[in-house]
Amino acid sequence: MQYTQLLLTYSQPEVSEILIALLTEAGYEGFFEEENQLTAYIPEADFSLEVVDETLLPLQENFTINYTYQKIENQNWNALWESNFEPVYVRDKIYVRALFHEAKPEYPIELLIQPKMSFGTGHHATTAQVMAHMLDLDFTNKAILDFGCGTGILAILAKHLGAAQTIAIDNDTQCIENTIENCTLNNAEVEIALGDINLLHQSFDVILANITRNTILAFLPAIKEKLNPNGIIICSGFYEENLPAITEAAKAQGLHLEKHSVEDKWCAAVFS
Amino acid sequence: MAKEITGFIKLQVKGGQANPSPPIGPALGSKGVNIMEFCKQYNARTQDKPGKVLPVVITVYSDKSFEFIIKTPPVPVQLIDASKIKGGSPEPNRKKVGSVDWDQVKAIAEDKMPDLNCFTIESAMSMVAGTARSMGINVTGTSPLTK
Numbered sequence: 366m367q368y369t370q371l372l373l374t375y376s377q378p379e380v381s382e383i384l385i386a387l388l389t390e391a392g393y394e395g396f397f398e399e400e401n402q403l404t405a406y407i408p409e410a411d412f413s414l415e416v417v418d419e420t421l422l423p424l425q426e427n428f429t430i431n432y433t434y435q436k437i438e439n440q441n442w443n444a445l446w447e448s449n450f451e452p453v454y455v456r457d458k459i460y461v462r463a464l465f466h467e468a469k470p471e472y473p474i475e476l477l478i479q480p481k482m483s484f485g486t487g488h489h490a491t492t493a494q495v496m497a498h499m500l501d502l503d504f505t506n507k508a509i510l511d512f513g514c515g516t517g518i519l520a521i522l523a524k525h526l527g528a529a530q531t532i533a534i535d536n537d538t539q540c541i542e543n544t545i546e547n548c549t550l551n552n553a554e555v556e557i558a559l560g561d562i563n564l565l566h567q568s569f570d571v572i573l574a575n576i577t578r579n580t581i582l583a584f585l586p587a588i589k590e591k592l593n594p595n596g597i598i599i600c601s602g603f604y605e606e607n608l609p610a611i612t613e614a615a616k617a618q619g620l621h622l623e624k625h626s627v628e629d630k631w632c633a634a635v636f637s
Numbered sequence: 638m639a640k641e642i643t644g645f646i647k648l649q650v651k652g653g654q655a656n657p658s659p660p661i662g663p664a665l666g667s668k669g670v671n672i673m674e675f676c677k678q679y680n681a682r683t684q685d686k687p688g689k690v691l692p693v694v695i696t697v698y699s700d701k702s703f704e705f706i707i708k709t710p711p712v713p714v715q716l717i718d719a720s721k722i723k724g725g726s727p728e729p730n731r732k733k734v735g736s737v738d739w740d741q742v743k744a745i746a747e748d749k750m751p752d753l754n755c756f757t758i759e760s761a762m763s764m765v766a767g768t769a770r771s772m773g774i775n776v777t778g779t780s781p782l783t784k
Contacts, residue, residue: 368659383772385649386713389690396649396690397660406659427771442662446671446701482657484673491677537656578684579653604681631681 368437369412371405373430380428387420409436443482453487455496459522461487464550474525477550478516483543485515491575491601494626494633496522498599499573504528507570510591512562513580513602517544517555519573524553532565534558561587568593575633578603582614589618597623601633608632641699644668649692649711652683669701682707690714692752708752712768715745720774736775742766743781 371393373384381403385396392411397404412434421430441447453461460472463479480486487493496519504526511520514533517540523531533544533555541559548555558564562584568591574581581588581600588598598620603611605627612622615636625634646664655661655676665672675695683691692708710718720735737745739762746753746761755761759782766776 366658370659379768380771382711383713383768385690385711386717386772389714390717394651394654395658395660397664398647398649404660423773424771437659437663440662442657442659442666443672445666445669449669450671480673482662482672484677486673488671489674489677577653577680579687602677602681603684607684 367409367439368406369409369434370437371407371412371417371432371434372402373405373432374402375428375430376401377428380424380430383424384430387424391416391420406437441482443480447480450486450488453493455487455493456500458500459487459496461518474522476518476521476525478518478547479543479550480516481539481543481546483516483537483540485518485575487518490628490631491633492518494628494631495519495573495575495599495601498624498626498633498635499523499526502526502571502597504571508532508567508593510534510562510565510569510572511555512572512574512584512588513576514544514557515540515575517547517553517557519575520544520555521548521551521553523571523573524551524555528571530556532556532558532569534560534562534565536561562591563587565591567591569596571597571599574598574600574602576600576602578607578611581611585611585614585618585620589620595637598636599633600636601631603632604630605632606630608634640702642696643699644697646695646697647692648695649690650679652686652689652691653680654688655679655683665695665697665703668697670695670697670703671701675703675705679705679707686710709748712745712749712753712765713772715748716765716769716772716774719745720769735773736777737769738778739776739781742769742776 388405393405393407395406452466459474460469461476485492506529509523509528509531511533514535517533520531520533544557570593620636623635623637657672693705695705697703719737719741742762742765746765750761753761
């Protein structure tokens with residue numbers, strides 16, 4: 366998505382939060398505060414100069430506010446970190462690396478991931494734990510869904526572990542583009558879809574969902590509906606303190622907590 | 638040895654909706670911080686306040702690691718919510734649009750006390766009421782501050 370950047374400057378710092386409140390009401394999504402200046406961002410399609418002037422007009426009597434605006438080109442903001450990240454090892458069986466790392470054939474599974482602002486490199490405790498739980502399952506000839514696929518790392522791992530069919534789905538265009546790229550890098554045959562789980566008209570033996578607490582809670586009925594009898598759900602993306610709420614919601618869907626793991630307060634849970 | 642701090646970044650982002658787009662992308666990406674790691678943590682910690690604009694102060698260290706604290710929504714954001722107005726008054730000194738009562742002012746003051754430079758609830762309330770006036774929001778009822 367393209368954004369318009371509105372840079373506001375002023376001499377009275379107390380106006381900063383008033384601007385944030387009023388611009389939020391006008392559709393601005395996020396703010397960067399520095400000394401006597403505020404940078405506000407809005408999707409380019411929603412930007413209106415008239416709305417900016419209307420918003421600032423009532424404040425001009427008490428505050429002196431100047432502004433400039435410009436379109437921000439889409440770019441990989443995470444490029445600096447991505448240019449120099451450390452490879453990841455999971456249980457001495459999986460080696461996740463970028464193109465600039467050396468190959469290590471001694472690891473049974475090697476995954477090549479170029480994240481490009483998508484989530485899922487294995488560095489995060491949630492991804493690493495889901496990958497570890499995946500190693501404990503038999504994926505041979507199974508149908509797998511990676512719901513909220515990010516970089517596609519879990520879908521690619523599922524193919525490596527022998528899945529017959531793997532579908533990766535995400536509601537973010539950028540993640541879909543990145544999953545396509547990573548599947549190509551890894552020679553992984555994954556079906557990729559833009560949208561949410563309700564788009565799919567088939568059921569799965571294993572559903573992977575490394576998303577957020579609220580998304581998991583909202584989609585649990587749909588996830589259960591798409592799960593084959595005796596199917597397994599591995600979910601993560603939430604803190605250990607959220608596990609009781611998720612377990613309770615899963616129980617309401619007839620699902621049972623098989624096991625869970627915790628690392629740095631992040632939880633990964635396996636339901637059947 | 639304590640890690641060297643390379644900077645503080647102050648953003649205001651909607652709860653549960655952090656993504657690598659601006660402002661997070663340009664603000665953190667230029668420091669070499671892993672933006673996706675920040676977004677994952679921020680979203681997990683703000684699941685109970687989805688869509689609410691929350692101030693977050695991020696400390697970035699020389700090894701590209703970071704820590705952050707999330708504050709309660711800014712006073713003007715809470716005033717708008719409390720007064721149910723859309724966008725304040727076009728002429729704040731003349732035309733009052735929307736209003737809050739002193740109980741609401743006190744509730745906001747209590748919520749923001751940790752972030753305001755105030756030693757008493759009365760001075761915090763006075764600050765909140767002053768912000769309301771700047772936004773054209775009327776504070777109704779008898780002021781407990783004049784007793």
